[in-house]
Amino acid sequence: MSKFITITCCLVAIGLGFAPSNVQSWMRSVVRDGFSPGVGLASDLKESIASAMKQRMLGDDDRDLSTQVADYKLQIANLEQQLRRERLLVQRIQRKQLLALQRHDEAYRPIDPPPLIVPQVVQASVLGEELASIWRSTGGKVLDRGRSNGLTETALVLESNVALLDQGEDSGLAPDLPVFAGSCVIGKLQHVGRWSSTWLSLTDKRFRGRARLARLTSEGLVFKGEGVLVGNGKDKCWLTKISSTEEPVSEGDEVFSLETPGGFETPLYYGKVTRAELASGATHWEIEVRPAVDSRAVRSVSVVRPQVNPKRLAN
Numbered sequence: 001m002s003k004f005i006t007i008t009c010c011l012v013a014i015g016l017g018f019a020p021s022n023v024q025s026w027m028r029s030v031v032r033d034g035f036s037p038g039v040g041l042a043s044d045l046k047e048s049i050a051s052a053m054k055q056r057m058l059g060d061d062d063r064d065l066s067t068q069v070a071d072y073k074l075q076i077a078n079l080e081q082q083l084r085r086e087r088l089l090v091q092r093i094q095r096k097q098l099l100a101l102q103r104h105d106e107a108y109r110p111i112d113p114p115p116l117i118v119p120q121v122v123q124a125s126v127l128g129e130e131l132a133s134i135w136r137s138t139g140g141k142v143l144d145r146g147r148s149n150g151l152t153e154t155a156l157v158l159e160s161n162v163a164l165l166d167q168g169e170d171s172g173l174a175p176d177l178p179v180f181a182g183s184c185v186i187g188k189l190q191h192v193g194r195w196s197s198t199w200l201s202l203t204d205k206r207f208r209g210r211a212r213l214a215r216l217t218s219e220g221l222v223f224k225g226e227g228v229l230v231g232n233g234k235d236k237c238w239l240t241k242i243s244s245t246e247e248p249v250s251e252g253d254e255v256f257s258l259e260t261p262g263g264f265e266t267p268l269y270y271g272k273v274t275r276a277e278l279a280s281g282a283t284h285w286e287i288e289v290r291p292a293v294d295s296r297a298v299r300s301v302s303v304v305r306p307q308v309n310p311k312r313l314a315n
Helices: 002-018 021-108 129-149 155-159 310-314
Strands: 117-127 178-181 184-192 197-201 208-217 220-231 237-240 254-257 269-277 286-291 300-308
Touching: 208 269, 220 254, 237 269, 300 310
Parallel strands: 184 269
Antiparallel strands: 117 300, 178 184, 178 300, 184 197, 208 220, 208 254, 220 237, 237 286, 254 269, 269 286
């Protein structure tokens, strides 16, 4: 049967080859019209199959990519969590090592005893002229009443006309101790009585105190020449005995005390250089100093006195 169909198709094709052109055209139209629906259906089917296959393939790729991204995120989260745990572990180890070092240091720390002498601040009031006059006028009576018990006031305290403080030996004061107003030195004790003391301000002509120059730099205070601070009897001081071979002295340089009471580590501040001249051929500078505080306006002062450290006595 199949052979018959094949032979028939061949004979029809051969016959069409010898047929007139108008018959061939008609036959082609008939065949084309007959196969047109099938061709269109095949084309649509092909496109549908290709679209389905593409969607399936791409959908699988998207799912795979999403899965990979989720896996990576999970791995990153796990790594971050592990890193945090390791950091905490390192911190705990470091703390343990630090504690061990501290215990070792405390166990083998050399003995560091407290200092023997420490400073003690005694507050005192400056007696005005009226109070000082009353104290001096009653001084003789006080002496008369107290001599039998050995409580005598120094005569110079009673007779002198210099400034008086309302503290004396009964507060542990002694001559030459520095007198402060705030953190600045304004003078020193001259004579100390049983209950009161006289003191000299920096500007008093009788004041003498070892001093040193300092200059404020970016690295802090730099100390240089040493000399003697002397009052000029008015409102300034002179810094003497600063050799001309020292570094140049300038206006604005600071002046500090060279000596400090026992146990007092901070440099004591006097004031500031207001004028510095070096005459031709001179061997020493001529330096004028303005005190940091005007002692004439001060009503309350502090006196720093050394005392034996109570901690050492306790030990």
